[in-house]
Amino acid sequence: DQQVKQNSPSLSVQEGRISILNCDYTNSMFDYFLWYKKYPAEGPTFLISISSIKDKNEDGRFTVFLNKSAKHLSLHIVPSQPGDSAVYFCAANIYNQGGKLIFGQGTELSVKP
Amino acid sequence: DVKVTQSSRYLVKRTGEKVFLECVQDMDHENMFWYRQDPGLGLRLIYFSYDVKMKEKGDIPEGYSVSREKKERFSLILESASTNQTSMYLCASSLFYGGGGDGQPQHFGDGTRLSIL
Secondary structure (H helix, E strand, C coil), rough: CEEEECCCEEEEEEECEEEEEEEEEEECCCCEEEEEECCCCCCEEEEEEEEEECCCEEEEEEEEEEECCCCCCEEEEEECCCHCCCEEEEEEECCCCCCCCCCCCCEEEEECE | CCEEEECCCCCCCCCCCCCCEEEEECCCCCCEEEEEEEEECEEEEEEEECCCCEEEECCCCCCCEEEEEEEEEEEEEEECCCCCCCCEEEECCCCCCCCCCCCCEECCCEEEEEECC
């Protein structure tokens, strides 16, 4: 039972354009969502998060949007840079499970110069 | 900055061996986690711990055990290594999250690439 799904295994974008990474979830008890970025041979690094009481959170070039009615969140990167090429994971937290995260399968972003 | 340190970056072991993966965090975090990452499957939780000497099974605990004798250290043990346990293993830590919507991100180590021959 995959509670957090990233249906696109890969995405290719031109440098300077917008990258949009998508994530769907099934559990309405999730109350906190996160995006992580992972380079090969390194651990994931936290990128940005959003509380379920918000619909948008912005940090520099990165914006996360949450649509609770559709159980969908997305990460926008504008403008995309070659250094953004990595695997991106979305994750969700259930409020009463103390910090346990459920991760999606990941989307590999490639930003072409 | 939070530092999560995994004892080995690369490890090669033989089938049937008992394997220990060690993880240390320096931020006095209550929570610690062990994941494995496999292509197309994302990060899957093996075990986690909310406090010293406490442990909870994750989604794929079979073939693994854990030990948390001190708050900063969380060990993953492969009781009898098998080839299907060849994977990237990731340790993470976080503060305890009691709800409210502004949670606590997990901080990851750089991973251990384990090969079982």
